[in-house]
Amino acid sequence: MLYIKCPYCGLRAQKEFSYGGDATVKRPNINEEISSEDWDNFVYMRKSPRGKHIELWQHIAGCRQWIKVQRDTATHEIFQTAKVTEEIR
Amino acid sequence: MSQPFRLNKEGLINRNKKISFTFNGKKLFGYEGDTIASALIANGIHLVGRSFKYHRPRGFFGAGVEEPNAKLQVEFNGHSEPNVNATEMELVEGLSATSQNCWPSVNFDVGAINNFLKMFFPAGFYYKTFMWPKSFWYKIYEPFIRKAAGLGVASIEKDKERYEHKFEYCDLLVTGSGPSGLASAYAAAKNGAKVILAEDKPRFGGTLLTDDVSIDNLSGKDWAEKIISELKSMPNVTVKNRSQVFGYYDHNMLVMFERVSDHLEKKSKFIPRQRLWYIRAKETILSTGSIERPIVFGNNDTPGIFLSAAAKEYMKVYGVLVGKKPLIFTNNDSAYETALEFKKNNVEPIILDTREEHSSELIDEAKSKGIDIRFTHGVIVANGYKKVKSAKIGKLNKDKNSFEKIETIECDCICVSGFWTPSVHLASQSGNKLKYEEKIDAFIPDKKKQHETSVGAANGSFTLEESLKHGFENGSNLSAKITETKTEISIPNVNEKKYGAHDKFWCMPLPKNENPKRFVDFQNDVSVSDIEIALREGYRSIEHVKRYTTLGMATDQGRTSNLNGLQLVSNIENKIVPEVGHTTFRPPFTPITIGTIVGREVGMEYMPTRKTPMHEWHEKNNAVFVDAGVWKRPRYYKQGSETLFEASKREAKNVRENVGICDVTTLGKIDIKGPDAAEFLNRVYTNAWMKLPVGKARYGLMLREDGIVMDDGTTTRISENHYHMTTTTAQAANVLSHLEYYLQIVWPELNVNVVSTTEQWAGAAIAGPKSREMLSKLYPDLDVSNEALPFMGYKEAEFFGVPSRIFRISFSGELAYEINVKSDHGMFMWEKMMEVGKEFGNQPYGTEALSTLRIEMGHVAGPELDGRTIPSDVSLNGLVSKKKDFIGKNSLGREAFNVESRQKIVGLIPIDRKSSIPEGSHIVQDQNAKLPNPKLGHVSSSCWSVENNNPFSLAIMKDGKNMIGKKFFAVSPLKNKSIEVEVISSHYVDPEGKRVRS
Numbered sequence A: 001m002l003y004i005k006c007p008y009c010g011l012r013a014q015k016e017f018s019y020g021g022d023a024t025v026k027r028p029n030i031n032e033e034i035s036s037e038d039w040d041n042f043v044y045m046r047k048s049p050r051g052k053h054i055e056l057w058q059h060i061a062g063c064r065q066w067i068k069v070q071r072d073t074a075t076h077e078i079f080q081t082a083k084v085t086e087e088i089r
Numbered sequence B: 001m002s003q004p005f006r007l008n009k010e011g012l013i014n015r016n017k018k019i020s021f022t023f024n025g026k027k028l029f030g031y032e033g034d035t036i037a038s039a040l041i042a043n044g045i046h047l048v049g050r051s052f053k054y055h056r057p058r059g060f061f062g063a064g065v066e067e068p069n070a071k072l073q074v075e076f077n078g079h080s081e082p083n084v085n086a087t088e089m090e091l092v093e094g095l096s097a098t099s100q101n102c103w104p105s106v107n108f109d110v111g112a113i114n115n116f117l118k119m120f121f122p123a124g125f126y127y128k129t130f131m132w133p134k135s136f137w138y139k140i141y142e143p144f145i146r147k148a149a150g151l152g153v154a155s156i157e158k159d160k161e162r163y164e165h166k167f168e169y170c171d172l173l174v175t176g177s178g179p180s181g182l183a184s185a186y187a188a189a190k191n192g193a194k195v196i197l198a199e200d201k202p203r204f205g206g207t208l209l210t211d212d213v214s215i216d217n218l219s220g221k222d223w224a225e226k227i228i229s230e231l232k233s234m235p236n237v238t239v240k241n242r243s244q245v246f247g248y249y250d251h252n253m254l255v256m257f258e259r260v261s262d263h264l265e266k267k268s269k270f271i272p273r274q275r276l277w278y279i280r281a282k283e284t285i286l287s288t289g290s291i292e293r294p295i296v297f298g299n300n301d302t303p304g305i306f307l308s309a310a311a312k313e314y315m316k317v318y319g320v321l322v323g324k325k326p327l328i329f330t331n332n333d334s335a336y337e338t339a340l341e342f343k344k345n346n347v348e349p350i351i352l353d354t355r356e357e358h359s360s361e362l363i364d365e366a367k368s369k370g371i372d373i374r375f376t377h378g379v380i381v382a383n384g385y386k387k388v389k390s391a392k393i394g395k396l397n398k399d400k401n402s403f404e405k406i407e408t409i410e411c412d413c414i415c416v417s418g419f420w421t422p423s424v425h426l427a428s429q430s431g432n433k434l435k436y437e438e439k440i441d442a443f444i445p446d447k448k449k450q451h452e453t454s455v456g457a458a459n460g461s462f463t464l465e466e467s468l469k470h471g472f473e474n475g476s477n478l479s480a481k482i483t484e485t486k487t488e489i490s491i492p493n494v495n496e497k498k499y500g501a502h503d504k505f506w507c508m509p510l511p512k513n514e515n516p517k518r519f520v521d522f523q524n525d526v527s528v529s530d531i532e533i534a535l536r537e538g539y540r541s542i543e544h545v546k547r548y549t550t551l552g553m554a555t556d557q558g559r560t561s562n563l564n565g566l567q568l569v570s571n572i573e574n575k576i577v578p579e580v581g582h583t584t585f586r587p588p589f590t591p592i593t594i595g596t597i598v599g600r601e602v603g604m605e606y607m608p609t610r611k612t613p614m615h616e617w618h619e620k621n622n623a624v625f626v627d628a629g630v631w632k633r634p635r636y637y638k639q640g641s642e643t644l645f646e647a648s649k650r651e652a653k654n655v656r657e658n659v660g661i662c663d664v665t666t667l668g669k670i671d672i673k674g675p676d677a678a679e680f681l682n683r684v685y686t687n688a689w690m691k692l693p694v695g696k697a698r699y700g701l702m703l704r705e706d707g708i709v710m711d712d713g714t715t716t717r718i719s720e721n722h723y724h725m726t727t728t729t730a731q732a733a734n735v736l737s738h739l740e741y742y743l744q745i746v747w748p749e750l751n752v753n754v755v756s757t758t759e760q761w762a763g764a765a766i767a768g769p770k771s772r773e774m775l776s777k778l779y780p781d782l783d784v785s786n787e788a789l790p791f792m793g794y795k796e797a798e799f800f801g802v803p804s805r806i807f808r809i810s811f812s813g814e815l816a817y818e819i820n821v822k823s824d825h826g827m828f829m830w831e832k833m834m835e836v837g838k839e840f841g842n843q844p845y846g847t848e849a850l851s852t853l854r855i856e857m858g859h860v861a862g863p864e865l866d867g868r869t870i871p872s873d874v875s876l877n878g879l880v881s882k883k884k885d886f887i888g889k890n891s892l893g894r895e896a897f898n899v900e901s902r903q904k905i906v907g908l909i910p911i912d913r914k915s916s917i918p919e920g921s922h923i924v925q926d927q928n929a930k931l932p933n934p935k936l937g938h939v940s941s942s943c944w945s946v947e948n949n950n951p952f953s954l955a956i957m958k959d960g961k962n963m964i965g966k967k968f969f970a971v972s973p974l975k976n977k978s979i980e981v982e983v984i985s986s987h988y989v990d991p992e993g994k995r996v997r998s
């Protein structure tokens, strides 16, 4: 079970969080014209890297904030966590 | 009642307390502090079970977790537990143990015929033999294997015991209380660190209890006692015996299995049986020690053959002799300590040492005591079927592949030692890639992935001096980094015997024309020849060899077999062991009970139970409840001997004809506030929200980004910047997360806040043609006319002095209202409604009637919004705005979503107007077509239409709208039904929606 540092609450067990996928994906702006290829890439295409991955987690049984977590997908090492408004590296 | 193999004085057992127990029905006794194994051996009993494959007689081999053979069915304290390790289970009064894996008895076992047919049971036997003919598997092979090869029997009784889970945090977790563990814990505790020291056995001290050493002029045992009592007195230290740390998980979370009360004769009902600890440790010291490695020889599984350290432990801890004519077979010095212990107890051992004659401290001592030592000798084969009677021994030639001389000598036990294997399971589980240490011919931890440090024998240090030094240093340094305090501790003076080098020799050759079984893995009956066959058949990877032969795959995880298996493969393949590699270690290190894993999450505690404020009323009025997520909802209110079908029909009919009330508290409710709330809703929902006036509700549909419908519900504008959203019961949590995601990440510029208010409000729906009349009685001062409170209208008013919200919304398709009051007033509201509603024929209705009402109206719900449908599939495209953008809009243009023949919602009625159509049925053209019969759609929801008095279903069907008027079959192989149906509109009742607006 991972041990995740919520930037608002501190270190908490993984049980309190839910996973939200790649944090670097940016949703196209509302009302913006977009090619169907770009849209499909946004909806469906995700990288599955081995190693460092910046991802979203929500502290669902805590402060309910979505946060960014930089995790190694192979070792589960967590390098950094941040508020979604902050940059990781 | 004498115990022929119990010593007079030795041991740490309590001789003042006799404990009686039975083994295979025979009454025996032991002492407090005995294990089942030590008590049986004291009584001269060695034959305890039959082996897994060949049903060979088996006895004890070890004295603790390393035991591969002695697994018993044990009954105690009202439990019956299979596969209990006899070497670990403490004796308790009245315990009854029986052999397993034997039939009809351990002394006469029919399955032992397998032993004489062993040429038919080579490696991969099960894979090869039982493959053909296929039809034989279920009826012949499988039952036969089950009966012949089963382990113990799991109880089918409900477990009455209590199990607990505990979450703990510490600076340093120390796993094992041998010398290095004690030293680590002590040093860390002195630095002020929060320490947990876990010991698997009942007694602390590990090898200090059995080794002939002294520390600061105290015996090992006394020094351990001194340290433990000091640790126990420190407030920052938790000391736990009978506690096995069995799993090392991510981010330094370790899981520990504590046997809290199995050893107690009487216990309070408030004490759990066992406890699972989840421990998050900043640092972990792995002081798990080492396990003795056997040497492989012929019939080495005969009862009476022990690991040499186990024989010593039986003498020193339990005061028990494993035999009176011992043969010690070793490739190293440590077995000499066992020999000396025998000698001390006036038993004459013979030592067979595979090494050339040489001198060392222990060899010299044994010689001086007159012990018979035979160098370059080894055991070829043990004789005796149910117990060792003699051994054929041989003098090895120079290359150790044949014999210069062979003779047979009498013995009643053989104590074997092939040097030591560090217990690296936890280190390996933590992600540590192990390395092969040639000096000790075993794997030790290498580069760490987590915060773990192996010390002492677990790290390959086999001297006490080194173990203590490692322990003190690591315990002190690791904890000082955390507490920023360093207390100097002087490392104690140690007196121990120096060991010489071991012999790299683990498998005795066989003389020509002799072919006894030589076992590598006792628990799974894997022999040298099985491994040879696997390699001959082309298996090369050790992981493949393991699976093909089942080497190391039993519950003992190959603790005594892994290295000998690897050594064999490396000898045959002419590789060195590290090239062969080792197999992966996985938790749990020792088997643990299912009860402990489950903990308190059984029965009512399996999930949280949510009850509405009106729950008690429902209970009193014969409601039959149904689980809706974690909520309990009334499914129907039973009157007299009514069935579900009759009751729901009555309730639904009453709503259509009079009026009914339904507890809708469980609907998800979300408060949405802020100046940008309208803009936010406009993006979240598919329909337009910018112009909804204050005091009005609107039905809304939300999609996922892939265009699939996520949820539906009504949202009401309470005031300028305040909205009240409702979600389905099932999706409430997901919708809240979804909204938070967009507000926090995608559109943080929108000034909106959302919060769940599901628990704040109790809700009741009033539905039916007489609902307005009833409402006017509930709110005598309020104008509830169609003009003042139209469909989708909203009002706030006092409900008999209590603030309330009135929504004119409908799920049943009837004229209907929904009243919300604060949860505390829920019961009051409900009771008032029942009182006032009497004159209108009001009756409460449950979820079954609610479903009937919505299905015959063609209102979609969970079964239709199943994560595969887009708005036009379920006739909701009217709610999809063409003008504005919203979540998921771009996906609706996808080609597959727009083909003419795409699945659409339709209604189905049976041709005979009688047969109910099972939900989940497939719609097919021809019920007799050859399989696979092309599927045209599926039945999503079914009911008995109370309006038309015949069955009606909703279905999602290919090219649905063009199928109306056509006939098909709804087939349910599950219910063995095939019903001819006609496709009609999904709006079976009031298709124009007049009633809700009436």
Ligand SMILES: [Zn+2]
Pocket: A006, A007, A008, A009, A010, A059, A062, A063, A064, A065
């Ligand atoms: Zn938080």
